[in-house]
Amino acid sequence: AGSIRQLDSRITAQRKLHMIAYGVGETVGVEFKTQFELLQYLNKIGFRISPEVRVHKDIESVIQEVKRLTSVRDSFPFGADGVVVKVNDIELQKKLGATSHEPRWAIAYKFPAEEAETIVKDIIFSVGRTGAVTPVAIFEPVEIDGSVVSRASLHNEDIARALDIRIGDHVIVHKAGSVIPEVVRVVKEKRTGKEIPFKMPDKCPVCGGPLVREEGFAVTRCINVRCPAQVKERIIHFVSRDAMDIESIGEKLVDQLVDKGLVTDYGDLYYLTKERLLTLERMGPVLAEKILRNIEESKLRPLSNLIYALGIFNVGKRTAELLAERFKSLDNLMNAKVEDILQIEGIGPVTAKSIIEFFSSSENRKVIDKLIKAGVNTSETLVETSKEGPLKGLTFVFTGTLKDFTRNEASKIVESLGGNVSDTVSKKVDYLVVGVDPGSKLEKAQKLGIKIINEDEFKKLIGYGGK
Ligand SMILES: [Zn+2]
Structure with a gap:
């Protein structure tokens, strides 16, 4: 998905991608009676289709096939996380229809996560942006789901202790969500007695500074800001x-x-x-x-990017966008009180406290001064783009959460197509794009008679996706 979403098609072209077709959107001039017939047709006109497609007469035979595919999953020339079972008869498919999320005539069976056994060679400690010290198990390289893994985060002291993981242990690892390597359990029967128990360091492994673990929290931190x-x-x-x-x-x-x-x-x-x-x-x-x-x-990045970039504890992309939208400038945000921040829907007291603490640190203020003196953009401005593109001259406002894009991604797409993005509804706005749980902007746009579109209509407008 990351490759397809690339705005620069030259980058996408460099990636070694293959497309396997499994369905069609709208067809003109051809009709199919069955899913299988459709796939054969796609294959005939030059699309690759999955070499494992089979038609089965009854559910018992489908179950046997799923079992067979599960047992041979490693032999595929591609990574696979499961099997999709579809109703073959297209008339029946139409009768079954779809819920708001998915068709009723197709269902996915996910393979159980693949596991592998290996030996822990070492447990190291990495120090993150916030000073969090994370234990990481280093093991003999082992292949899982088609890629070689040699390390897995143990997350924190409590989790490492609960596993009772020791250097020299045999462990079972898998990939959580088929992506992130994780230690599932220790094979304690294989212990020889020479294993070295896990222990958190008492000094920062990088700067030697003191480590602190606050009561009630699982995270151990290096508190030296210059670490x-x-x-x-x-x-x-x-x-x-x-x-x-x-x-x-x-x-x-x-x-x-x-x-x-x-x-x-x-x-x-x-x-x-x-x-x-x-x-x-x-x-x-x-x-x-x-x-x-x-x-x-x-220096010209939008305010929300800057706020996110500062690395304030608990402030992710979405929160940064909300803050930019509300305060309009870094200066306003820096001078905001807890009550002001708490008025924003979606920001709680823990995050508000982190924001106040961040800006009250004189160290952080010094760094921000450097940014301001260098001329980094610190305010939310509607940039009039003169870029050519299909959305040239059109201004968009977003409200609510979109399913397939973050606010930031959607804005970048609009801008890349020559359009403008504003954060307030006014008569100058051409489209209000409404996601899930829209805010007060919707009502305002209705009053002003601005064209209101949903995410699907927005996608059509930007030429995103096939449907
Ligand atoms: Zn440190």
């Missing part, structure tokens, strides 16, 4: 795509920038010079210029 591990993670977050989107700065570069003392926080990024960048390893003038250009471009 290089945290500084690096905060910068990596700051430059990430949904934040300031500084494409040419990756993890390795951040390592070097921090280790060589070129930056001590993300504010310093805006004061890098070509000369200083050229002192880094594997850095040439072309790359240095590109990095500086990307940094310069990031």
Whole structure:
């Protein structure tokens, strides 16, 4: 899905993608009696179809087939997480119809998660952006669901203790949701007595600073704000795509920038010079210029990206969008009181407290000053785009939650097609896109007679998806 959503089709073209067709939207001039006939037709006109498609006469035979496919799942030349059983007769499909979410004539059977046994070689501790110290099990590389895994997060001290995991243990691992490696259990019968029990460190493994575990919380933290591990993670977050989107700065570069003392926080990024960048390893003038250009471009990111980029505890993308929408400028947000923040629907007291604490830290204020002095955009402005595109001259407002996009993604798509996105309903607005649980904007738009569309209509407008 990530590849298909790429706005730049050249990037998508570089990825090695195959399309396996399994259905059609609307057809003109051809009719099919059965699902199987349809698939044969697709195959005939040049689409790939799944080599495992079979027609079965009764449910018993379907059950046998699902069992067979489950047992041979590893032999497929592609990763598969399950089987879909469909009613073959298209007339019957039509009779069965669909609920608001899915057709009644097709159902998915998910394979049980594949498990593998391996040996724990080490348990290391990584330090995140917020100082959280996470135990990570390192094991003998083992293949699960078609990829090799060699590490799994143990999340926190309590979970690691509950597993009673020890270095040298045999463990069963699987991929949660077919993606994230996880230790399921320890094979205690195989212990030899030489295993080394798990123990949280008492000092930060990166900076040697003190670690604190607050009562009632599972997380152990390094409380040194200058801890290089945290500084690096905060910068990596700051430059990430949904934040300031500084494409040419990756993890390795951040390592070097921090280790060589070129930056001590993300504010310093805006004061890098070509000369200083050229002192880094594997850095040439072309790359240095590109990095500086990307940094310069990031100054124009919307306010919500900036708020998200700051790395405030508990403030994710969605919360950042709500804050930007409400306060309109970083200055207003910095001067907001808890009561002001709590008035926003969807933001609770814990998050509000994190926001207040973040801005009351003089360290954080200093970093923000660097951003402001560098000319980073700190206010919500309706940018009049002069870009060409099918939505040129049209202004969109969103309300409620969309199913397939975040607010930010939807805005970027509109802008990439030449349209504008506003956060307030006014007579200048052409479309109000309504998601789940719309806010007061809907009523206002109705009063002003603005065209109101749902997510599906919005998708049609932007040419998204096949249906
Ligand atoms: Zn530390």
